Amino acid sequence: MSVTSGPGPATRSAQGGLAIALDAQRERLLPCVHCGFCLPACPTYNRLGDENDSPRGRLHLMKAVVEGRLDAGSDAFQTHIDRCLGCRACEPVCPSGVEYGTLLELARETAAWARAPGFLTRTLLAVMGSSRLRGAFFAVGRLLRSVGLAGLGARALPKWAVLANARLGLAMLAATGDGMSGLRAARPDVTSADAPARGAGAGSVAVLEGCVQDGLFGRINGATERTLRANGYAVTAVRGQDCCGALHAHAGDLAGARRLARRNVEAFERVGVDHVAVNAAGCGAAMKEYATLFEGDPDFAGRAAAFAERVRDVSELLVDAGPRRGAPVPCSVAYDHPCHLQHAQGIARKPLAVLGAVDGVEVRIVPGADECCGGAGIYGMTHPDLGGRIGGDKVRAVRSVGADVACTPNPGCMMQIGAGLRLEGAPESVVHPIELLDESYQRAGYYA
Ligand code: SF4
Ligand code: SF4
Known part of the structure; x- marks a missing residue:
C-alpha cells in the first residue's frame, strides 16, 4: 500500500474525472462496514442532516468514484468532499479503524485534478507555500494589527456577502493579538529568583x-x-x-x-x-x-x-519532564480541544496537565469541546456560511462558561474562536496553554 501522486496537469485532461489518487488507495475504503457510528460525531451531518455530508456518505461517494459510477468532477463529489471540515471526529468513534483523514486528502487531490480549487484556496496555498510571499503577507498583517486597523475594519465593515470574508479575515487577524495582556497587567512583582532554569537533562x-x-x-x-x-x-x-x-x-x-x-x-x-x-x-x-x-x-x-x-x-x-510549577496566575479559562490534537493525535489530557501545573488557573471545559470550531485550516475563510455557523455555536459555548479567557492549543482555533468573540464584541481573549505556563514562570522569576 502506498500513497502515490497521480499525473500532473499535463495528463489531467487525458484522465478526465478518473479517481486517480483514490483508485490507488481503494483498499483503504474497504474497512467501512456502513455501521453509521460516525454520524453523530460529524459536525456537518449534525448541521445539515444530509447523509452525503456525513463520513459514511462521503466514503460512499469516494467508493462510487473509484468504481467509476460517479465522476470526480460531478457537483455531488465536489460539493460534499469540499464541505468536510477534515476535523477527523469520525476516526476515534469508528470501530473499523477507517483512515478517514488520509482518504479525505486523497479524495481532495482527486477532486482537484477533476476541477481546480477556487481562487481563494489557490492563493492562500501559494502564499503559505513560499517563505518569501508568506513573510510579506504576515508583515502586512502584523502592521494592520499593530496600528489597530484589523480590529477597526472587522467592526466597521458591513456583513454584505461581498465583504463578509474581508470582515472575517480582519477579525481573525485582530484575534492574533496578545491575549495575555490583561493577565500580564495584573502581574505582581517577581516572587522569587531562586529557581534558575534546569540543566539539559530532559x-x-x-x-x-x-x-x-x-x-x-x-x-x-x-x-x-x-x-x-x-x-x-x-x-x-x-x-x-x-x-x-x-x-x-x-x-x-x-x-x-x-x-x-x-x-x-x-x-x-x-x-x-x-x-x-x-x-x-x-x-x-x-x-x-x-x-x-x-x-x-x-x-x-x-x-x-x-x-x-x-x-x-x-x-x-x-508532561514527560514534569512540568515544574511556577507562581500562581489567578484566572479562569474556557478550554476547548483542537480536533487535530484530540482526534488526530489522541491527546486530550496533556494540555490540561500543563494548565494544571499553573496554580490559580481554574479550567472550565467548554461544552462540546470535542467538536470542531469551524476554523479547520482555511475552512472558516472558504466556507464562511457553514464555518461561521459552526463557529457561532462554539463561541456561544465558550461564553457560556463565563471564564476570563478562552484557551486552546492551535493557532487556527485561536483565530476562529477569537474572531467570533471579536465580532460579538465579547471581552474575552484567546490564549495558548503554553502562554499561561510561561506567565507562571515569568512570575516565579525562572528566566531572571
Ligand atoms: S463508523 Fe467507520 S465503519 Fe462505521 S460507517 Fe463510519 S466510517 Fe464506516
Ligand atoms: S472529518 Fe469531520 S466533518 Fe469530515 S466527515 Fe469526519 S467528522 Fe464529518
Missing part, C-alpha cells in the same frame, strides 16, 4: 516555527522555547525549516505538502535532536503522518518515518 529539542505561528503568534514560539528550557530541555534552533504542509495536504495538494515536508525533514535532520516540538495541533498531526505522505516514495519514506517518530506536541514533552 533531552534535546528543536521547535517547529510554522507558518501562521511564526508569522502571527511568534510570542507562542518564544514561550514554547522558554518553558521547554525551564523543564530541562536543550533547545536548538533549526535554519531552513518551512511550513509543515498541513494546509496543502488538507486541500488535496499532496505534491505541495511533500515539497514542504521534505524541506523540514532535511532541515531537522541536520541538527539531529531527540525531539521535534510542535505547539500547533494541526502541524503536529501532519508531521506525525509524514510517513504516510511518503509511502509511495521508497527513497524518502524511511527518512520521513524516522522524522515522524520524533515529533511531539509540546504538552507531551512538558
Whole structure:
C-alpha cells in the first residue's frame, strides 16, 4: 500500500474525472462496514442532516468514484468532499479503524485534478507555500494589527456577502493579538529568583516555527522555547525549516505538502535532536503522518518515518519532564480541544496537565469541546456560511462558561474562536496553554 501522486496537469485532461489518487488507495475504503457510528460525531451531518455530508456518505461517494459510477468532477463529489471540515471526529468513534483523514486528502487531490480549487484556496496555498510571499503577507498583517486597523475594519465593515470574508479575515487577524495582556497587567512583582532554569537533562529539542505561528503568534514560539528550557530541555534552533504542509495536504495538494515536508525533514535532520516540538495541533498531526505522505516514495519514506517518530506536541514533552510549577496566575479559562490534537493525535489530557501545573488557573471545559470550531485550516475563510455557523455555536459555548479567557492549543482555533468573540464584541481573549505556563514562570522569576 502506498500513497502515490497521480499525473500532473499535463495528463489531467487525458484522465478526465478518473479517481486517480483514490483508485490507488481503494483498499483503504474497504474497512467501512456502513455501521453509521460516525454520524453523530460529524459536525456537518449534525448541521445539515444530509447523509452525503456525513463520513459514511462521503466514503460512499469516494467508493462510487473509484468504481467509476460517479465522476470526480460531478457537483455531488465536489460539493460534499469540499464541505468536510477534515476535523477527523469520525476516526476515534469508528470501530473499523477507517483512515478517514488520509482518504479525505486523497479524495481532495482527486477532486482537484477533476476541477481546480477556487481562487481563494489557490492563493492562500501559494502564499503559505513560499517563505518569501508568506513573510510579506504576515508583515502586512502584523502592521494592520499593530496600528489597530484589523480590529477597526472587522467592526466597521458591513456583513454584505461581498465583504463578509474581508470582515472575517480582519477579525481573525485582530484575534492574533496578545491575549495575555490583561493577565500580564495584573502581574505582581517577581516572587522569587531562586529557581534558575534546569540543566539539559530532559533531552534535546528543536521547535517547529510554522507558518501562521511564526508569522502571527511568534510570542507562542518564544514561550514554547522558554518553558521547554525551564523543564530541562536543550533547545536548538533549526535554519531552513518551512511550513509543515498541513494546509496543502488538507486541500488535496499532496505534491505541495511533500515539497514542504521534505524541506523540514532535511532541515531537522541536520541538527539531529531527540525531539521535534510542535505547539500547533494541526502541524503536529501532519508531521506525525509524514510517513504516510511518503509511502509511495521508497527513497524518502524511511527518512520521513524516522522524522515522524520524533515529533511531539509540546504538552507531551512538558508532561514527560514534569512540568515544574511556577507562581500562581489567578484566572479562569474556557478550554476547548483542537480536533487535530484530540482526534488526530489522541491527546486530550496533556494540555490540561500543563494548565494544571499553573496554580490559580481554574479550567472550565467548554461544552462540546470535542467538536470542531469551524476554523479547520482555511475552512472558516472558504466556507464562511457553514464555518461561521459552526463557529457561532462554539463561541456561544465558550461564553457560556463565563471564564476570563478562552484557551486552546492551535493557532487556527485561536483565530476562529477569537474572531467570533471579536465580532460579538465579547471581552474575552484567546490564549495558548503554553502562554499561561510561561506567565507562571515569568512570575516565579525562572528566566531572571
Ligand atoms: S463508523 Fe467507520 S465503519 Fe462505521 S460507517 Fe463510519 S466510517 Fe464506516
Ligand atoms: S472529518 Fe469531520 S466533518 Fe469530515 S466527515 Fe469526519 S467528522 Fe464529518
